[in-house]
Amino acid sequence: MVQITLPDNSVREHGGPVTGLAIAQQISPRLAKDALAIRVNGVLRDLTAPIETDANIEIITTKNDPQTSLELIRHSCAHVMAEAICQLYPDAKLVYGPTVENGFYYDIDLDRPISTDDFPAIEAKMAEIVAADKPFVRYELPLEEAMAKLRAEGNRYKIENAKHAKGDKISFYTTGQREAGSFEDLCLGPHIPSTGKIGGFKIMSIAGAYFHGDAREKMLQRIYGTAFADKKELAQYLERLEEAKKRDHRLLGRQLDLFSFHDEGPGFAFYHPKGMVVWNEMLKYWREVHEKDGYCEISTPIILNEKLWHQSGHWDNYKENMYFVHIDESDYAVKPMNCPGGCLVYKSRPHSYRELPLKMAELGLVHRHEASGVLHGLFRVRRFTQDDAHIYCTPEQIRDEIIGVINLAFDIYKTFGLTEVSLELSTMPEKHIGSVEIWDRATDALKDALSAKKIDYVLNPGDGAFYGPKIDFHVRDCLSRSWQIGTIQLDFSMPERFDMTYVDRSNREERPVMIHRAILGSLDRFFGILIEQYAGAFPAWLAPEQVRVLPISEKTNNFADNVYNRLKAANLRCEIDKADDKINAKIKRAHEMKVPYMLVVGPKEMETDTVTVRIRNQNEQKSLPVNDFIASARKVIAQRSLCLEFSGL
């Protein structure tokens, strides 16, 4: 007797082992048709797996569990793709085919390179397999037998995978009934009942990937695909990708004339006048809030003697990423971080406990020699400015200071409208300085602050900086890639190495603790994130051009000039479009440059000293007195509002 408890707590009794499919059929034929898998006591299983003991079950359909369904479909689709590839290229050795955030991939080892030209053929084969609606059939072998079988097949990757499997049985899945020539793959499962349940799929891209992510291993071919429960969802997804592409900051950077890259300096951004306006507005705001929060600001040199980098530990731990120069018989390094320079400033005079915490900010320009293959627009560059700061404090002050930085960070992110922020705590890496005890103390201090703030975070063991553990702030861009922006790093080692001290209340020399922190992280990267966040349509306070005056015709150019001069006098960033074009063309151009406010002026406006305001991305216009427009726009800008509308109009 097997008792099956359904999610609504109703109980069904079965005379013996029963499958999920049978249960579904009993409930309704419709459910049996929609069912993709079953969760038995919380464990996901095949619909055809026999349930032998009493259990709580839940039948998975795209309706009641879209996320799990999607993963099942995608994982199964990875098998279908693998089968298609093996049919087309019998030499292909399968490696590993998991699902990822927006689809799945399959790593294969095949000497013939697969190219995008091969995708249609693979997709056609996949379509055949899907149309045949073949069942996924599981069979299990005892560990030893399975290993023998895999050894006979000579696929070292699968042998490796099987070694990592838990338990004493190894499962395989065939597509279609198990018979000679049927496709099969080592796989933990579970799978959807049959290939026909894959609604829409597409092969997306191909890239190289190392086995187990190990650069010493053979480079495999990783084929990315995606799959959905139906074709409509796939189409929507592809549409979203197209939309996201339009937000690409590299594209918008050129379109909006914000910055450029040149062969003469790979990984080094050139900022144009318009880009610098955004940059400077960002910094103006940044300085405002930092000053309010008790920070002072310093600036240290870009090139410093190599000895300093030996002392700081960078030479031992970071030199692969550093640029070196030889000047007047001496060796210098271009700074990859600001901390050693900051330490010298700290040491330039004695300090009292009364000064602590001492919060010294530096908008430091750093250079890091990044591998050529990782460069990516402003997101990954070789020269960038960090909104760095070092907080020198006593051990007792750590917790409050960390909390202070977290608060400041969230405040700043909010101003920019960044809401998808997640935190990660990274602990001691293999390559590190300082004792394990110091690391433990520092890590505990960070955990303390996080739990005091009641913030959820992800733990990243072994991912800390070489001098201390860190809390990282991540935001997601429109392609749902996650980028690290802010970071808080606790450091007990640098103060030792630089013999930094303060005098405590009993006149003893003590060692300060150093907190490295950046909130926007790399200003360059942050700029890129903002461009994508806003799709280039900056809020008024950041917009390089806030207002554009559009005269109807040459006849009203004089009045347009008059308006323009008054805007300028009111410190609004404005341009005037006197081109010999119709108003439609001028509106279109202004929209292309994503100007927040367009002011149409013609004879009507001239008579009443008004402007007709058109707000970016809106179709209605409003006429209002020139002075009223100026006052309203200034208010929106002063408030750093994310929205362009004038309240009360």
Add this chain to the structure above:
RNA sequence: GCCGAUGUAGCUCAGCUGGUAGAGCACAGCUUUCGUAAAGCUGUGGUCGAGGGUUCGAAUCCCUCCAUCGGCUCCA
């Protein structure tokens, strides 16, 4: 750095299996003086990423390098 792809005018792209470069937009001039997402005509503009090779002849085929794109490893 590694794997794969790409590189033609300022931008977006066309140029079949080798015969000596083309469109749209942008830009300039002229006409037009216009009321809310592109007026018309004319014109300027390219050692086809760089260097080497094959060939009577290379944007096109081969090699090397550089850069970019998508990933991997790494990272703010």
